[in-house]
Amino acid sequence: MSEALQRQRRNVTALSSLLILFNFADVSIAKVSLLGTELLVGDPAKLAAFVWLIWVYFLLRYYQYWREEPDKGLSKAFRDRFDRCAKDYTGKDFVQDMHGSPRYYKLSREGWFNWRYSVENVHPVEGNALVGENIPISIIRVCAWAIFSAIHVCINTPRVTEHVLPFPLAILALASTLLV
Structure with missing residues (x-):
């Protein structure tokens, strides 16, 4: 994660947290102290509008920097966990076969509720794919793997909290302001 993205994340997270706290704690601002000078707030609605304007700016900047981030690692972390589930279920190691040739796999849907894990071996000299095994997998198992992988990424990696x-x-x- 780039330093600029971290800075924008800090800004939007801090201001959003303050807005949530102010809304749920029912905080009202009567005066503001700025470098030892007390400023009386004549119209708190104008101050709130200014804070919301800054919030929109911070959120926009975070979104822009987030879009520029080349690799967030979310999909890779999810795929890695999903692949681990598939390897555990099928008992297959999809990286290499016993001769050191790479093995590739593809999860494909066949009909509405049937999925298939196709394993292909790649010939080390010719480079062409040799058809390997086809392992049928139920939709329920695929959904369970997806849910388990998403939970794993949320809890065991910093990807979700960072991005x-x-x-x-x-x-x-925003919802706490509109609904409270």
């Missing part, structure tokens, strides 16, 4: 969490936090800040 995704600021968005729901910002939405919660």
Whole structure:
């Protein structure tokens, strides 16, 4: 994660958290102290509008930097965990066969509720794919793997808290203001 993205994440997370706190704690601002000078707030609605304007700016900047990030690692972490589930279920190691040739696999749907794990061996000299095994897998198992993989990525890796969490936090800040 780039330093600029971290900075934008910090800004949107901090301001969203403050907005949520202010909304749920029912905080009202009567005066503001700025470098030892007390400022009386004549119209708190204008101050709130200014804070929301800054929030929109921070959220936009985070989104822009987030889009520029080349590899967030979310899909790779999910795929790695999903592949581990498939390897555990099928008992197959899809990286190499016993001769050191790479093995590739593909999960494909056959009909509405049937899935198939196709394994292909790649010939080390010719480079062409040799058809390997076809392992049938139920849709329920595929869904369970997907749910388990998503939970694993959310809990056991920092990917979700680094990249995704600021968005729901910002939405919660907005919802807490509109609904409270």
